[in-house]
Amino acid sequence: MKKLSFLLALAAPLSAQAAETGDLLRFVACPVYRDADSGKKSGCWLADDVAVGIRYDVSLSPYKPDWNRAVLVEGRLSGAAETACGAKVMDPVRASVLPEACQRHMLPAEGYPGRKFVLPKRNVDPASIVRKAPEGPFAERTFVLFFEFDRSFVVYQYSDYLLDKAVTWLAAAKPKKVVVTGFAASDPETVSGHSIAERAEVARERAELVTESIHRMLPDLVIETRSETGAKPADLPDADGIPGQSQRRVEIRALF
Amino acid sequence: MTDRLSRIPRSIMAALLLPAAALALAATQKAPPPPWWSPGEGRTFPAQIDYRNDSGTLRSLLVGGPLPTKGHPFFEPIGSNGRACVTCHQPADGMSLSAATAAERWDVTKGKDPLFAAIDGSNCPILPQGDRASHSLLIERGLFRIQRPWPVKEWQGKPVTPDFTIDVVRDPNGCNSAPGYGPAAGNISIYRRPRPVSNFKYLLAVGFAYDPKQGIALPRDPDGHGQSSGNLMADNRAANLRLQMEDAAASHLQLIGKLTPKQEAAINDFEMRLYTAQQASALGGALDSAGASGGPAKLRDSEPGALGSIGTPVWSEYAAWEKIPPEEAAKLTSEQLAFRKSVARGAxxxxxxxxxxxxxxxxxxxxxxGNPVRNSCVFCHNMSQMGNDVAPGQVDLGTTTLPFADPWADLPLFRITCLKAPHPFYGRTFFTYDPGFALSTGRCADVGKITLQSLRGLAARAPYFSNGLAKNLRGIVDYYERRYNIGYTEQEKQDLVNLMSVL
Structure with missing residues (x-):
């Protein structure tokens, strides 16, 4: 296994400038967990961009780090106060778990409270709540959901919500056919001196898993599954302005 | 009944006699029913049936009234080995089977009870069946042998090629290495506790359409009854009750042929009507008194599948005992009052x-x-009234897998080697007593995952966890404490034990 710290050190001169609010940041780091305690799910996730020697608070990512593994951090500096976790806050932010091993490290709270858990705005209603059926007329429409780097897992309280919206609409619209296309950001990039690329096959894995989910919810729907590699960034609202996130997607296109 | 009562400590017996509620309860039980149900004995299963245990009284309610069991496939020995479903799902044991009951049956019948059938009531059929030692896993830890096909070839209707290999490291009983047994022979034997056959309304409930642990919509019930909850068996191998009962009939009852649709309907009808929970505490009195709503009636009357965090909090059945009004407190002994407060604190x-x-x-x-994530017991035990997982409950607490599992010299040990991605936490190669959910899915990442248990009627069915590693309720708390370094105080541990004793 490559020594992540060595690669990170190599990258240091490439991005050694301080970020300003709204700036897009992208780096690879070993995450640090701060054991802040404001109740359930309240701990802090921190990640250092070693190129500039700045510690960021990446806790607001819909998918969170594993303290045993490196993370790909992508997002924007928010300008929010550092009072919750003691680091510059990134929001929106994504923190994808990478395969590279890291030394696990936990900081004490050191007086920082963390954040009391708040249900994300993108959360699926219980099955017992009847969805309001969308009203027609219906025309060709595309829904998009997003993934962690190199994974096909439909992210809880993010992409499952987007999938549920799509399924609810499809159930009402009854399109002639649905085309599910999985994308992979398979073109290699260098981030923090680390060459990263999604596996080409993750595009197909994403498409197949989303297809299977739709099939389970709407078994009579005709679904065609496709995949595309070399995905480029796209301006998609639920990617929250993070280009890397927009590349790792599945599109669900309803045709009439 | 006397044999069961004799297991109750004298101090608890005295406490049982004190509270008026307990006296009232006793008055409704003119003649205590015999605890052991033998196959084919033909009694009537009443609309309400109570059994005493070390912690108090367990109650089962059969919605719709009494059931004559004569000829009923749950109670008749429909297989070839003399067992019925009820053999291993005893009403007195919360519709499961405690190790103590198994030991009692061995002593009473000198090992002749069909419970000890060689197929799975012994450590392995190749062992001398007349020897008590050949049945030690059942007698001492309440474990039955479960033989699964290996490698698994299909999961949820799709072909599967496992992404891991299984090597037998140690085989103390022979059922993973003797001729015809073990991975080399196309099967694997693991040892598990029987899960309770009651409160199925909750275990089959679908709270959300998507499985947050697998990142996919829940599968459809193969018989067309909506989506499958994924909460039926330790390794989630059965998508609905029909498949579960067919699996059990073929393996545990050694049924030649198949259950008929009529038999399946009759078993389904009984199981779906049954609710079981502790009704009275030996130390705290009636569990549905002074504002509390313990006991199975609440289970019977509530809507299943609700997430406690956004609705009725889990174990809020005992919220009223947090502040017991003075006039109520005056009716209780100091011990009862202290116990009730402890239960409320435990919740x-x-x-x-x-x-x-x-x-x-x-x-x-x-x-x-994230890893780690800060949360509490209700993160997983999140369903109101029941405490199982609203989502399919396959998680790895480490109870079956090293280094977290306790050492067991009498269980087989397997080496798992992941062929593609390593396991997210155990790495490429590791050791387990039971691969759990991975025996169904064929995925290395699922090794060690076991479906969460129902938490109702716990007092009647020790030991706990799928491999019986916790001998008693305190053992459950102790396992969690050492697994996650929680830092429970001694008072908190006792409060949790008291809570679990009244569920």
């Missing part, structure tokens, strides 16, 4: 005492909660 500890959950597949990966 709070269960919900609110947070700790860092680490390296637990199904929780810390791949759902995106």
């Amino acid at each position: 709070r500890v269960f919900r609110d005492k947070t700790f860092l959950i680490t390296d637990s597949s199904g929780i810390n990966s791949p759902a995106g909660f």
Whole structure:
């Protein structure tokens, strides 16, 4: 296994400038967990961009780090106060778990409270709540959901919500056919001196898993599954302005 | 009944006699029913049936009235080995089977009870069946042998090629290495506790359409009854009750042929009507008094599948005991009052005492909660009234897998080697007593995951966890304490034990 710290050190001169609010940041780091305690799910996730020697608070990512593994951090500096976790806050932010091993490290709270858990705005209603059926007329429409780097897992309280919206609409619209296309950001990039690329096959894995989910919810729907590699960034609202996130997607296109 | 009563400590017996509620309860039980149900004995299963245990009284309610069991396939020995479903799902044991009951049956019948059938009531059929030692796993830990095909070839209707290999490291009983047994022969034997056959309304409930642990919509019930909850068996191998009962009939009853649709309907009808929970506490009195709503009636009357965090908090059945009014307190002994307050505190500890959950597949990966994540018992035991998981409950607490599992010299040990991605927390190669959910899915990341148990009627069915590693309720708390370094105080541990004794 490559020594992540060595690669990170190599990258240091490439991005050694301080970020300003709204700036897009992208780096690879070993995450640090701060054991802040404001109740359930309240701990802090921190990640250092070693190129500039700045510690960021990446806790607001819909998918969170594993303290045993490196993370790909992508997002924007928010300008929010550092009072919750003691680091510059990134929001929106994504923190994808990478395969590279890291030394696990936990900081004490050191007086920082963390954040009391708040249900994300993108959360699926219980099955017992009847969805309001969308009203027609219906025309060709595309829904998009997003993934962690190199994974096909439909992210809880993010992409499952987007999938549920799509399924609810499809159930009402009854399109002639649905085309599910999985994308992979398979073109290699260098981030923090680390060459990263999604596996080409993750595009197909994403498409197949989303297809299977739709099939389970709407078994009579005709679904065609496709995949595309070399995905480029796209301006998609639920990617929250993070280009890397927009590349790792599945599109669900309803045709009439 | 006398044999069961004799197991109750004298101090508890005295306490049982004190409270008026307990006296009233006793008055409704003119003649205590015999605890052991033998196959084919033909009694009537009443609309309400109570059994005493070390912690108090367990009650089962059969909605719709009494059931004559003569000829009923749950109670008749329909297979070839003399067992019925009820053999291993005893009403006195919360519709499961305690190790103590198994030991009692061995002593009473000198090992002749069909319970000890060679197929799975012994450590392995190749052992001398007349020897008590050949049945030690059942007698001492309540474990039955479960033989699964290996490698698994199909999961949820799709072909599967496992992404891991299984090597037998140690085989103390022979059922993973003797001729015809073990991975080399196309099967694997693991040892598990029987899960309770009651309160199925909750175990089959679908709270959300998507499985947050697998990142996919729940599968459809193969018989067309909506989506499958994924909460039926330890390894989630049966998508509905029909498949579960067919699996059990073929393996545990050694049924030649198949259950008929009529038999399946009759078993389904009985199981779906049955609700079981502790009704009275030996130390605290009636569990549905002074504002509390313990007991199975609440289970019978509530809507299943609700997430406690956004509705009725888990174990809020005992919220009224947090502040018992003076006039109510005056009716109780000091011991009863203290116990009730302890139960109420235990419910709070269960919900609110947070700790860092680490390296637990199904929780810390791949759902995106992070590793570690701070939460409490209700993170997983989240369904109102029942305490099972609203989502399919396959998680790895480490109970079956090293280094977290306790050492067991009498269980087979397997070496798992992941062929593609390593396991998210155990790495490429590791050791387990039971691969659990991975025996169904064929995925290395699922090794060690076991479906969460129902938490109702616990007092009647020790030991606990799928491999019986916790001998008693305190053993459950102790396991969690050492697994997650929670830091429970002694008072909190006792409060949790008291809570679990009244569920």
